[in-house]
Amino acid sequence: MDQVNLKKLAKELNLAVSTVSRALRDSHEISPQTKERVRELAEKLGFQPNPHASSLRQNKSKTIAVIIPEIENNFFSQVINGIESVSPTKGYHVLIYLTHEDYNKERDMLQLLRNGRVDGVMVSVSNTTTSFEHIDAWRQAGLPLVLFDRTCDELDVPNIMTNDAEMAFKATEHLLKRGCKRVAFLGMGGNLSISNRRKAGYLAALEKYKIATPPQVIELTAKDYINRETLHQVFSQQPPDGVFAAIEKFAVNTYEVCKELKLHIPKEVKVVSFSNLQAAALFDPALSTIIQPAYDIGREAANILFKLIEKKILMPFEKKMVLPSQLIERASTAELIR
Amino acid sequence: MDQVNLKKLAKELNLAVSTVSRALRDSHEISPQTKERVRELAEKLGFQPNPHASSLRQNKSKTIAVIIPEIENNFFSQVINGIESVSPTKGYHVLIYLTHEDYNKERDMLQLLRNGRVDGVMVSVSNTTTSFEHIDAWRQAGLPLVLFDRTCDELDVPNIMTNDAEMAFKATEHLLKRGCKRVAFLGMGGNLSISNRRKAGYLAALEKYKIATPPQVIELTAKDYINRETLHQVFSQQPPDGVFAAIEKFAVNTYEVCKELKLHIPKEVKVVSFSNLQAAALFDPALSTIIQPAYDIGREAANILFKLIEKKILMPFEKKMVLPSQLIERASTAELIR
DNA sequence: AAATTTTTCGAAATCGTTTGCAAAGAATTA
DNA sequence: TAATTCTTTGCAAACGATTTCGAAAAATTT
Incomplete structure (x- = not known):
């Protein structure tokens, strides 16, 4: 075991695991002195919390998924760039999935992601998509989802598009x-x-x-x-x-x-x-x-998705956002x- | 709790959690009949195993990271496409990180990913990268890593590039x-x-x-x-x-x-x-x-990374692979x- | 019929982190 | 001084899946 975890830190410091955990999360119920001791050793040993354990316990993954038809397309590249301009600042990771314009893949992906792997998804539907049930299933499950560019007006889901x-x-x-x-x-x-x-x-x-x-x-x-x-x-x-x-x-x-x-x-x-x-x-x-405005579409879509994830209330204009082209x-x- | 998990399945079927788990993983020590019973209910309730719990227990994430300088560039888009042509077939998910040609970001990302979030990384270094210690740290830790296109000859790490x-x-x-x-x-x-x-x-x-x-x-x-x-x-x-x-x-x-x-x-x-x-x-x-051959570079780099992850031995030509341009x-x- | 092996399953530990609750001590108030 | 709060820490139970170990039950052999 060369991996440093809370238990190791706790043993080294003669503290309980819970104390170490709280100290690192800057809890108010830990004295400044112990906090400092814990931080110092954590720093020294290069401790990094295991994301899977955190995700499991907290039931959130700090990850979002972007589902797009293709990537060899300047538009979608720029969208991803826009998304990436936001996600790191929120501490989020970005998974990319390509449907290759295949509705079945799109449906299956969305289905597969309904297991907690991601906290939300951003979708631009494929051009073979005729039914929107798979999207609606997400909405009904109350899971954060936004549609961008290739949207669906009928659904009560945030749309970010251009005019x-x-x-x-x-x-x-x-x-x-x-x-x-x-x-x-x-x-x-x-x-x-x-x-x-x-x-x-x-x-x-x-x-x-x-x-x-x-x-x-x-x-x-x-x-x-x-x-x-x-x-x-x-x-x-x-x-x-x-x-x-x-x-x-x-x-x-x-x-x-x-x-x-x-x-x-x-x-x-x-x-x-x-x-x-x-x-x-x-x-x-x-x-x-x-x-x-591909970059802006990506950025705004991400911002709105994070609002949904954080359970903030959306402004009316954020439900159907139209960014002008030129x-x-x-x-x-x-x-x-x- | 509307989430279906093993415990729920087990209770419903009057079986132990372990039995259900084994049945779903097609273990030989479960009778065909119970396997069938379990599969049926799992199918009916739409059971999907929690990836975080699995990752935590098995110490593998089924996820890889791609670290590139930028994405608004046809070359890197095509590379990602090549990677995506392999990863789903292996059951892997792909995280994308952009360094924006910033060495510090690159180093920090690589550092941050050393917590089990991913099973391996593919890197194309930024043009401000002068030191390769962050790359070497991964190699020394025995973690799977491949470099593509923008590589580093000095390091004993698989390189996939063009002539x-x-x-x-x-x-x-x-x-x-x-x-x-x-x-x-x-x-x-x-x-x-x-x-x-x-x-x-x-x-x-x-x-x-x-x-x-x-x-x-x-x-x-x-x-x-x-x-x-x-x-x-x-x-x-x-x-x-x-x-x-x-x-x-x-x-x-x-x-x-x-x-x-x-x-x-x-x-x-x-x-x-x-x-x-x-x-x-x-x-x-x-x-x-x-x-x-951007697509091929992505595909081959991914193939080699998966070989590393599966602890297969690389052929000599796979350690420094050169795919010809035109x-x-x-x-x-x-x-x-x- | 007894002994052995094989098949099938359950209990419990484990992965590493978070968190509710209890408890001890210190500080404050009556 | 006694009763009360507040501060700080530890214990133990989660989270959900996997896996080791062991125990019945069934099938086989002697």
Whole structure:
């Protein structure tokens, strides 16, 4: 036994284990002198309390889980960064779980975490998620949970998101004002709240500007080669003159296909996309983007989760928090020079 | 108490706690019939063993830690993805810690994790790390640890990395063969193993091709605006005609500054960089990159860590594993058309 | 039928920390 | 001085799962 624990300290100091424990937790019922003695030896022996014993006894793990669809995506990386800006200050540890856009995995993970391993979870649901029972089960069990970005409006659970519909409207409007007549929307299938919000914004803009040509909603997938094939097929018949991509990846696919088909951006096709890629400005041409406040979303979501964990009462605005995105106009939606 | 535990199951079944425990762990000393009875009720009541109690008793946490400098970087995201491709299959959970390139944080984290919270750690050291005592302390304590990418050759700890020196040599050689006379190297300060290896490869290439002009090593930082300032200053005097960036971020900075100074890439300056950004092909001009096998590095590092945890003996090649990178030549290093 | 082995299960200790309660001594009050 | 509080400490029981040890019961062998 080279591991130092309370018992060892207690024996060394001729004290009871309980006294040592209390001394280290700075309890008022321990005299300053003994506290000092205990602290000194603990320091000297490099004592570190066993987290499993503490967790077991106190029934709290000082750990939270982050469940996201993927991580090779600037948005989610930045969210994690935001979360990590809070968690250490609260003494919390962060577990990461990837669903790879698989509802079954998501459900199973959430189920598996209901054993006290974590004190709360932050979820951005996968795009194959149709039922929210697994989320609701957490809510019903009274366990702390927040949804971010890919949320679910119906549930009485804190949502932290951005103004998707509004920005989708603005992006579409931007394309229309730049002279586009046939604007296509690239979304991911499923009935993800986020997809719906973005599609709704797109449709609203078309309606407001009384666009005659019917909306063109193209549903893409997680696989690049499938997307390229789909786009290739659509674009080689009658290409749209404006593309609004709901995800960065789809904008990249659009660029690739336009290059293949020798469609000039922005002369023949203008492109705007939700994206948090800093390097979007270096694209050929520079990509107009809607930047989401990913870091802030992560930070605020974490703050709210910790409030839930600490059983503090949430302010009304914290139940459904909307952090605004920003539209950056770049060359990919530049006006034609006549 | 709505929480189901062994005691509850035992009482319900008129069995001893130990029997229930053994039945659920499929012990040979429990009859098939009772096993079935126990399993059925456990299933029905949704029993999930308390991980803290198990961890405490068994002295293992089924958790590993990943300590990385940052996460808003495609490379590290891909590494995590690789790790996550292994850990669930082993029943392990993954904690993420960010050092933000701060040696003190790194040291403290490693110290803090020496309390049984995790069964092993994977570290990519920060660039402010000069001493490796904190790493060595783990090794000496016999705790499982692997280093990846940003490693330390001196220590007797498994290293999983890529062929940095070789690829740096190739990248520099590539620039020289494309006609560059004054190739600059953009590295990050500190004496990180990875920086040294890349710098060494750069210098070796200059030497082999007997370049008369002295090497130009420019040390950049984590802050974009500082880097832009530095590069602006250097480039506005006598710009190099070739730039080899050790990190993606520095290539982006180079692009930005070249745009400011109206230096044409690749006519006046050719650029090649270590980068795992898929979108590098869409840059203006498309960026020549050295792609690191990030996913594989994560996967292999995790595999080796689990071998250590399971006290399996490592094969010699697993102690220092080198996974090859790939040089993709694109427009940013295209030959001039005369 | 007796002796032995094998199968099946229970009691209790254990992991390390926290905490309710009791007890002793010191300090204060009546 | 006696009765009371307050301060400081120790004892022991949790928390929930695992595991050692041992004891019945059943199956097998002699």
